Amino acid sequence: MSLLQVEDLAIQFGGVRAVDGVSFAVEPGEVFAIIGPNGAGKSTIFNLISRIYQPSQGRIRFDGRDITGLRAHEIAGLGIARTFQNIELFDHSTVLDNLLMGRHSHRSTNFVEDILFLPKVRRAERAHRERVEQVIEFLELEAYRNKMIAGLPYGVRKVVEIGRALAIGPRLILLDEPASGLSVEETREVAFWIEDMRRDMGLTVVMVEHDMSLVTRVCDRVLAVANGRPLALGSPAEVQANRDVKAAYLGTETAA
Numbered sequence: 001m002s003l004l005q006v007e008d009l010a011i012q013f014g015g016v017r018a019v020d021g022v023s024f025a026v027e028p029g030e031v032f033a034i035i036g037p038n039g040a041g042k043s044t045i046f047n048l049i050s051r052i053y054q055p056s057q058g059r060i061r062f063d064g065r066d067i068t069g070l071r072a073h074e075i076a077g078l079g080i081a082r083t084f085q086n087i088e089l090f091d092h093s094t095v096l097d098n099l100l101m102g103r104h105s106h107r108s109t110n111f112v113e114d115i116l117f118l119p120k121v122r123r124a125e126r127a128h129r130e131r132v133e134q135v136i137e138f139l140e141l142e143a144y145r146n147k148m149i150a151g152l153p154y155g156v157r158k159v160v161e162i163g164r165a166l167a168i169g170p171r172l173i174l175l176d177e178p179a180s181g182l183s184v185e186e187t188r189e190v191a192f193w194i195e196d197m198r199r200d201m202g203l204t205v206v207m208v209e210h211d212m213s214l215v216t217r218v219c220d221r222v223l224a225v226a227n228g229r230p231l232a233l234g235s236p237a238e239v240q241a242n243r244d245v246k247a248a249y250l251g252t253e254t255a256a
Protein backbone atom coordinates (compact mmCIF):
# COMPACT_ATOMS: atom_id res chain seq x y z
CA MET A 1 0.00 0.00 0.00
CA SER A 2 1.21 3.51 -0.82
CA LEU A 3 2.26 5.55 2.22
CA LEU A 4 0.89 8.80 0.80
CA GLN A 5 -1.97 9.06 -1.68
CA VAL A 6 -3.07 12.35 -3.15
CA GLU A 7 -6.25 12.15 -5.22
CA ASP A 8 -7.56 14.85 -7.51
CA LEU A 9 -6.48 17.69 -5.23
CA ALA A 10 -7.57 21.26 -5.99
CA ILE A 11 -7.59 24.68 -4.35
CA GLN A 12 -8.06 28.18 -5.63
CA PHE A 13 -7.20 31.61 -4.29
CA GLY A 14 -9.61 34.16 -5.72
CA GLY A 15 -9.51 33.46 -9.44
CA VAL A 16 -6.20 31.55 -9.36
CA ARG A 17 -6.43 27.75 -9.51
CA ALA A 18 -3.18 27.20 -7.61
CA VAL A 19 -3.64 23.40 -7.61
CA ASP A 20 -5.98 21.82 -10.10
CA GLY A 21 -6.58 18.06 -10.26
CA VAL A 22 -3.27 16.76 -8.88
CA SER A 23 -2.97 13.04 -8.08
CA PHE A 24 0.03 10.95 -7.11
CA ALA A 25 1.04 8.17 -4.73
CA VAL A 26 4.31 7.76 -2.86
CA GLU A 27 5.51 4.29 -1.86
CA PRO A 28 7.14 3.49 1.51
CA GLY A 29 10.88 4.23 1.38
CA GLU A 30 10.59 6.22 -1.82
CA VAL A 31 12.26 9.59 -2.45
CA PHE A 32 9.80 11.61 -4.53
CA ALA A 33 10.14 15.14 -5.94
CA ILE A 34 7.65 17.73 -7.10
CA ILE A 35 9.17 20.13 -9.63
CA GLY A 36 7.84 22.97 -11.74
CA PRO A 37 8.45 26.60 -12.68
CA ASN A 38 7.87 29.44 -10.19
CA GLY A 39 4.22 29.75 -9.20
CA ALA A 40 3.40 26.22 -10.47
CA GLY A 41 1.68 25.24 -7.21
CA LYS A 42 4.40 23.14 -5.55
CA SER A 43 4.38 24.84 -2.15
CA THR A 44 0.59 24.88 -2.19
CA ILE A 45 0.57 21.08 -2.66
CA PHE A 46 2.86 20.84 0.41
CA ASN A 47 0.58 23.18 2.36
CA LEU A 48 -2.39 21.01 1.44
CA ILE A 49 -0.65 17.78 2.51
CA SER A 50 0.57 19.32 5.77
CA ARG A 51 -2.98 20.55 6.36
CA ILE A 52 -2.20 24.28 6.40
CA TYR A 53 -4.70 24.71 3.55
CA GLN A 54 -8.01 22.93 3.11
CA PRO A 55 -8.56 21.64 -0.46
CA SER A 56 -11.73 22.57 -2.31
CA GLN A 57 -11.64 19.13 -3.90
CA GLY A 58 -9.82 15.83 -3.49
CA ARG A 59 -8.50 13.50 -0.80
CA ILE A 60 -5.20 12.94 0.98
CA ARG A 61 -4.47 9.53 2.53
CA PHE A 62 -1.57 8.64 4.77
CA ASP A 63 -0.95 4.96 5.40
CA GLY A 64 -4.49 4.25 4.20
CA ARG A 65 -6.07 6.81 6.55
CA ASP A 66 -7.97 9.78 5.17
CA ILE A 67 -6.25 12.83 6.66
CA THR A 68 -8.08 15.45 4.59
CA GLY A 69 -10.09 16.60 7.61
CA LEU A 70 -7.23 16.69 10.11
CA ARG A 71 -5.53 19.81 11.45
CA ALA A 72 -1.85 20.64 10.93
CA HIS A 73 -0.84 19.77 14.52
CA GLU A 74 -2.59 16.39 14.31
CA ILE A 75 -0.62 15.07 11.34
CA ALA A 76 2.75 15.46 13.10
CA GLY A 77 1.48 12.94 15.65
CA LEU A 78 0.75 10.51 12.80
CA GLY A 79 4.35 10.74 11.60
CA ILE A 80 4.38 13.45 8.94
CA ALA A 81 7.04 16.15 9.37
CA ARG A 82 7.96 19.05 7.13
CA THR A 83 10.57 21.71 6.64
CA PHE A 84 9.88 25.21 5.36
CA GLN A 85 11.54 27.01 2.47
CA ASN A 86 12.10 30.05 4.71
CA ILE A 87 13.45 28.07 7.69
CA GLU A 88 11.09 28.24 10.67
CA LEU A 89 13.45 28.11 13.64
CA PHE A 90 13.58 30.19 16.83
CA ASP A 91 16.57 32.47 16.17
CA HIS A 92 17.27 33.26 19.81
CA SER A 93 17.23 29.68 21.03
CA THR A 94 19.96 27.08 20.77
CA VAL A 95 20.06 24.22 18.28
CA LEU A 96 19.28 21.80 21.13
CA ASP A 97 16.24 23.80 22.29
CA ASN A 98 14.93 24.13 18.72
CA LEU A 99 15.13 20.36 18.27
CA LEU A 100 13.45 19.79 21.64
CA MET A 101 10.66 22.17 20.59
CA GLY A 102 10.32 20.06 17.44
CA ARG A 103 9.34 17.21 19.77
CA HIS A 104 6.44 19.25 21.16
CA SER A 105 3.87 17.41 19.07
CA HIS A 106 4.88 14.20 20.86
CA ARG A 107 3.84 15.44 24.30
CA SER A 108 1.99 12.61 25.99
CA THR A 109 1.77 14.32 29.39
CA ASN A 110 -0.56 17.05 30.61
CA PHE A 111 0.04 20.29 32.51
CA VAL A 112 -0.70 18.86 36.00
CA GLU A 113 1.53 15.84 35.38
CA ASP A 114 4.28 18.20 34.22
CA ILE A 115 4.02 20.36 37.38
CA LEU A 116 4.18 17.29 39.62
CA PHE A 117 7.06 15.95 37.52
CA LEU A 118 5.65 12.44 37.70
CA PRO A 119 7.73 9.41 36.59
CA LYS A 120 5.72 9.45 33.37
CA VAL A 121 6.91 13.02 32.73
CA ARG A 122 10.52 12.09 33.48
CA ARG A 123 10.27 9.14 31.07
CA ALA A 124 8.79 11.33 28.34
CA GLU A 125 11.50 13.94 28.91
CA ARG A 126 14.18 11.25 28.61
CA ALA A 127 12.65 9.95 25.35
CA HIS A 128 12.60 13.50 23.91
CA ARG A 129 16.26 14.04 24.81
CA GLU A 130 17.34 10.65 23.47
CA ARG A 131 15.63 11.26 20.14
CA VAL A 132 17.11 14.75 19.87
CA GLU A 133 20.60 13.43 20.67
CA GLN A 134 20.18 10.81 17.93
CA VAL A 135 19.25 13.55 15.46
CA ILE A 136 22.24 15.70 16.53
CA GLU A 137 24.54 12.73 15.98
CA PHE A 138 22.88 11.73 12.71
CA LEU A 139 23.19 15.22 11.20
CA GLU A 140 26.65 15.79 12.76
CA LEU A 141 25.46 18.88 14.65
CA GLU A 142 27.46 18.22 17.86
CA ALA A 143 29.63 21.34 17.40
CA TYR A 144 26.50 23.52 17.20
CA ARG A 145 24.40 21.92 19.96
CA ASN A 146 24.51 24.94 22.33
CA LYS A 147 24.86 27.67 19.73
CA MET A 148 22.11 30.22 19.02
CA ILE A 149 20.43 29.79 15.63
CA ALA A 150 20.90 33.51 14.84
CA GLY A 151 24.69 33.18 14.76
CA LEU A 152 24.82 30.10 12.51
CA PRO A 153 25.73 30.06 8.81
CA TYR A 154 22.72 29.63 6.49
CA GLY A 155 23.82 26.13 5.42
CA VAL A 156 23.89 24.92 9.05
CA ARG A 157 20.46 26.47 9.72
CA LYS A 158 19.07 24.50 6.76
CA VAL A 159 20.41 21.29 8.34
CA VAL A 160 18.94 22.22 11.76
CA GLU A 161 15.59 22.81 10.01
CA ILE A 162 15.77 19.22 8.74
CA GLY A 163 16.73 18.15 12.28
CA ARG A 164 13.66 19.88 13.75
CA ALA A 165 11.50 17.80 11.41
CA LEU A 166 13.41 14.58 12.14
CA ALA A 167 13.09 15.15 15.91
CA ILE A 168 9.44 14.08 15.87
CA GLY A 169 10.51 10.67 14.55
CA PRO A 170 8.46 10.86 11.35
CA ARG A 171 7.73 8.17 8.77
CA LEU A 172 7.25 10.75 6.02
CA ILE A 173 9.26 13.95 5.71
CA LEU A 174 8.26 16.80 3.38
CA LEU A 175 11.27 18.92 2.41
CA ASP A 176 10.45 22.32 0.91
CA GLU A 177 13.39 23.31 -1.31
CA PRO A 178 16.13 21.76 0.85
CA ALA A 179 18.88 23.00 -1.50
CA SER A 180 17.69 26.60 -1.99
CA GLY A 181 20.43 29.09 -1.14
CA LEU A 182 23.05 26.37 -0.68
CA SER A 183 26.41 26.03 -2.41
CA VAL A 184 27.19 23.05 -4.65
CA GLU A 185 29.14 21.46 -1.78
CA GLU A 186 26.33 22.03 0.76
CA THR A 187 23.78 20.65 -1.73
CA ARG A 188 25.88 17.50 -2.07
CA GLU A 189 25.79 17.17 1.73
CA VAL A 190 21.99 17.48 1.73
CA ALA A 191 21.91 14.67 -0.84
CA PHE A 192 23.88 12.49 1.61
CA TRP A 193 21.45 13.29 4.45
CA ILE A 194 18.48 12.38 2.26
CA GLU A 195 20.09 9.09 1.21
CA ASP A 196 20.90 8.32 4.86
CA MET A 197 17.36 9.21 6.00
CA ARG A 198 16.01 6.62 3.64
CA ARG A 199 18.63 3.97 4.33
CA ASP A 200 19.24 4.36 8.09
CA MET A 201 15.89 5.74 9.27
CA GLY A 202 13.63 4.00 6.75
CA LEU A 203 12.04 7.34 5.90
CA THR A 204 9.89 8.20 2.92
CA VAL A 205 10.81 11.61 1.48
CA VAL A 206 8.77 14.02 -0.62
CA MET A 207 10.55 17.19 -1.69
CA VAL A 208 9.85 20.32 -3.65
CA GLU A 209 13.06 21.29 -5.38
CA HIS A 210 14.38 23.45 -8.21
CA ASP A 211 17.90 22.03 -8.16
CA MET A 212 17.75 19.24 -10.73
CA SER A 213 21.21 17.93 -9.76
CA LEU A 214 19.79 17.05 -6.34
CA VAL A 215 16.55 15.67 -7.79
CA THR A 216 18.38 13.50 -10.33
CA ARG A 217 20.77 12.21 -7.72
CA VAL A 218 18.39 11.20 -4.93
CA CYS A 219 14.87 10.85 -6.33
CA ASP A 220 13.22 7.68 -7.56
CA ARG A 221 10.32 9.50 -9.21
CA VAL A 222 9.38 13.04 -10.07
CA LEU A 223 6.05 14.79 -10.58
CA ALA A 224 6.24 17.90 -12.76
CA VAL A 225 3.49 20.52 -12.38
CA ALA A 226 2.74 23.81 -14.13
CA ASN A 227 -0.15 26.23 -13.56
CA GLY A 228 -1.38 23.94 -10.80
CA ARG A 229 -1.78 20.98 -13.16
CA PRO A 230 0.21 17.74 -13.37
CA LEU A 231 2.38 17.55 -16.50
CA ALA A 232 4.42 14.36 -16.17
CA LEU A 233 5.25 11.65 -13.66
CA GLY A 234 8.18 9.26 -13.95
CA SER A 235 11.92 8.85 -13.36
CA PRO A 236 13.97 12.09 -13.26
CA ALA A 237 15.31 11.32 -16.76
CA GLU A 238 11.83 10.61 -18.17
CA VAL A 239 10.35 13.78 -16.74
CA GLN A 240 13.24 15.98 -17.90
CA ALA A 241 12.87 14.58 -21.43
CA ASN A 242 9.09 15.19 -21.50
CA ARG A 243 8.03 17.72 -24.15
CA ASP A 244 5.34 19.38 -22.02
CA VAL A 245 7.81 19.80 -19.16
CA LYS A 246 10.39 21.38 -21.44
CA ALA A 247 7.75 23.73 -22.85
CA ALA A 248 6.59 24.74 -19.35
CA TYR A 249 10.11 25.72 -18.38
CA LEU A 250 10.81 27.57 -21.61
CA GLY A 251 11.28 31.26 -20.94
CA THR A 252 11.32 30.76 -17.18
CA GLU A 253 14.14 28.41 -16.27
CA THR A 254 15.61 25.14 -17.46
CA ALA A 255 14.87 21.74 -15.95
CA ALA A 256 18.41 20.57 -16.56
Ligand SMILES: Nc1ncnc2c1ncn2[C@@H]1O[C@H](COP(=O)(O)OP(=O)(O)OP(=O)(O)O)[C@@H](O)[C@H]1O
Nearest residue numbers: 013016017018036037038039040041042043044045
Ligand atom coordinates in the same frame (compact mmCIF):
# COMPACT_ATOMS: atom_id res chain seq x y z
N1 LIG B 1 -2.12 32.12 0.21
C1 LIG B 1 -2.24 32.46 -1.07
N2 LIG B 1 -3.07 33.44 -1.46
C2 LIG B 1 -3.22 33.78 -2.76
N3 LIG B 1 -2.56 33.17 -3.75
C3 LIG B 1 -1.69 32.21 -3.43
C4 LIG B 1 -1.49 31.78 -2.10
N4 LIG B 1 -0.57 30.77 -2.08
C5 LIG B 1 -0.23 30.59 -3.37
N5 LIG B 1 -0.90 31.43 -4.17
C6 LIG B 1 -0.81 31.48 -5.66
O1 LIG B 1 -0.92 30.15 -6.11
C7 LIG B 1 -0.01 29.93 -7.19
C8 LIG B 1 0.94 28.79 -6.84
O2 LIG B 1 1.84 29.25 -5.82
P1 LIG B 1 2.91 28.30 -5.13
O3 LIG B 1 3.60 29.13 -4.07
O4 LIG B 1 2.29 27.04 -4.69
O5 LIG B 1 3.92 28.02 -6.33
P2 LIG B 1 5.33 27.31 -6.28
O6 LIG B 1 5.34 26.32 -7.38
O7 LIG B 1 5.63 26.79 -4.92
O8 LIG B 1 6.32 28.52 -6.63
P3 LIG B 1 7.85 28.79 -6.22
O9 LIG B 1 8.70 27.82 -6.97
O10 LIG B 1 8.06 30.20 -6.70
O11 LIG B 1 7.94 28.66 -4.71
C9 LIG B 1 0.68 31.25 -7.46
O12 LIG B 1 -0.02 31.90 -8.48
C10 LIG B 1 0.55 31.98 -6.14
O13 LIG B 1 0.57 33.37 -6.34
